[in-house]
Amino acid sequence: MTVYTLYSDFNCPFCYALHERLHGLEVMDQIEWRGVQHAPHLPVPMVTWGGHLGVELKQEVEMVRRLAPELPIIVPMGKPNTGRAIAAAARALHLDHSRGSVFVRALYRRFWCDGQDLSDQEVLRKEALRQGFTAEELVEAGATPVDRLLNTWGDQWEETEHQGIPLLQRQDGRLLVGLVSLETLKTFLAGT
Numbered sequence: 001m002t003v004y005t006l007y008s009d010f011n012c013p014f015c016y017a018l019h020e021r022l023h024g025l026e027v028m029d030q031i032e033w034r035g036v037q038h039a040p041h042l043p044v045p046m047v048t049w050g051g052h053l054g055v056e057l058k059q060e061v062e063m064v065r066r067l068a069p070e071l072p073i074i075v076p077m078g079k080p081n082t083g084r085a086i087a088a089a090a091r092a093l094h095l096d097h098s099r100g101s102v103f104v105r106a107l108y109r110r111f112w113c114d115g116q117d118l119s120d121q122e123v124l125r126k127e128a129l130r131q132g133f134t135a136e137e138l139v140e141a142g143a144t145p146v147d148r149l150l151n152t153w154g155d156q157w158e159e160t161e162h163q164g165i166p167l168l169q170r171q172d173g174r175l176l177v178g179l180v181s182l183e184t185l186k187t188f189l190a191g192t
Contacts, residue, residue: 003030004189007157007167009038010086011079013060014179015166016112017068021182023105027189031168033093033104034153035086038165039079046080046117053078067179076115085118087150088128088138094146095137103131103138 006022008015022028049057061075085107093100106127110116116123125135157163161175168176168188176188 002032003171005032005034005156005169007034007036007153007160007165007169009036009165010082010089010107010111010118011042012038012165013064013073013112016073016108017064017071017179018166018168018185019105019108020071021068021185025186025189028101033089033101034157035082035089035104035150036154036157036165037082037086038163040081040083042079042081042119044081044084044119046078046119049078064179067181073112074115076111080111080117080119082118084121084124084139087147088124090146090150090153091138091141091144092128092131092133094149095133099131099133103127103133106131 004027006019008019010016019033022031048054057079058075061073064071064073089100089104089107091100092103107118107124110123110127111118118124121139124139128135128138157167160167160169162177164177166178170176170188170191172191174188176185180188
């Protein structure tokens, strides 16, 4: 039973951390994950970030380390364009929600623990196979009804009061934005 909607992007360290916390609280069966691209301008393939962008990325990772010290996380060389990864995740969830959820979690980890470029079709193909899908199903599929769903997800995210990520929305419309303390997250999930 879906009670919450989670708007998230693979290249956001706060999204990764919230996703892992929701798994740890064993509530993912109540959450509909919706991938949204908050930085569609990022290049394919991923490029190394230097200068102020590199500093900003390091600061984001350090903030996650302070807020969620229990989670493994590295400073990747940059941030990937996540359009392909989000589309593959949507297809996986559509084909088999249980395996699709494992695929989504694995993609977060491929980037935030291993530094792999999620805009790389080969990275997505290998993970699809690891999770029991074929590359044709998830990565090489032409236009499918699921692709229209991606537009709907983006539109619904933009219609919320806050277009930040991660964004967790309850059925009553209440929003939780960003990576918050575990206690705040539990309170939100309890409906208080």
